Amino acid sequence: MKILSVCGSPRKGNSEAVLLRLKQLLEKKGAENEIILLREKKIERCTGCVEYCNKNLDCHKKDDMVKIFEKIRSADGYVFITPNYFKMPTGIFKDFIDRCSIFYTAQTNMSGKRAIVITVGADVEREIDVCLRNVTDNFCKTLGIPVVAKKSFRSKSELKGNYNDIFENGLNPDIEKQLEKMADELFKSLKK
Numbered sequence: 001m002k003i004l005s006v007c008g009s010p011r012k013g014n015s016e017a018v019l020l021r022l023k024q025l026l027e028k029k030g031a032e033n034e035i036i037l038l039r040e041k042k043i044e045r046c047t048g049c050v051e052y053c054n055k056n057l058d059c060h061k062k063d064d065m066v067k068i069f070e071k072i073r074s075a076d077g078y079v080f081i082t083p084n085y086f087k088m089p090t091g092i093f094k095d096f097i098d099r100c101s102i103f104y105t106a107q108t109n110m111s112g113k114r115a116i117v118i119t120v121g122a123d124v125e126r127e128i129d130v131c132l133r134n135v136t137d138n139f140c141k142t143l144g145i146p147v148v149a150k151k152s153f154r155s156k157s158e159l160k161g162n163y164n165d166i167f168e169n170g171l172n173p174d175i176e177k178q179l180e181k182m183a184d185e186l187f188k189s190l191k192k
């Protein structure tokens with residue numbers, strides 16, 4: 001079972017800490033898990049040249065997305081995580097989303113894949129959920145990827161430079177349990 005995790009934070013922070021913990025949990029169950037840190041990748045912005053992708057069902061930009069497209073195709077499941085920036089995904093995660101439109105254009109059947117979606121933010125969870133819904137309802141649903149678990153986690157790190165406080169500030173006492181549950185849901189849904 002291959003799980004691909006995609007991290008939308010432009011820094012080494014809470015999102016990455018969550019993905020590292022999930023990686024341990026997924027690997028313990030016997031799954032392969034690769035983490036892609038978008039901030040380390042060269043990903044050009046979608047320039048809307050739809051005549052090309054509509055005709056060729058592919059993107060003509062030859063940057064790091066070429067390999068990422070392949071990894072998306074071959075993975076069974078995904079973990080998508082992005083910080084909440086103004087109730088939206090970060091710019092780099094949005095660039096990733098827009099470039100994934102080739103799966104929509106090519107009508108790629110993603111119905112057998114499964115995803116976990118997580119957002120982190122400084123606000124209360126119901127506010128961060130607006131960003132979460134951007135990813136679940138707008139991105140995953142449009143591409144036809146079923147979401148089996150989703151969660152917003154609160155951090156205190158807004159612009160303060162604490163890079164791992166989602167686990168440490170006491171705001172998420174049950175975070176370990178929640179991550180275990182999400183890893184379970186993903187694993188079970190793919191075993192069926």
Ligand SMILES: Cc1cc2nc3c(=O)[nH]c(=O)nc-3n(C[C@H](O)[C@H](O)[C@H](O)COP(=O)(O)O)c2cc1C
Binds near residue numbers: 015016084123163
């Ligand atoms: C430009 C910017 C905008 C942000 N806007 C929001 C926001 O609207 N709501 C919120 O809850 N947190 C907001 N935050 C805080 C981040 O979501 C929060 O610090 C999060 O933990 C960052 O994730 P990371 O540690 O994985 O980078 C913002 C942070 C930045 C830098």
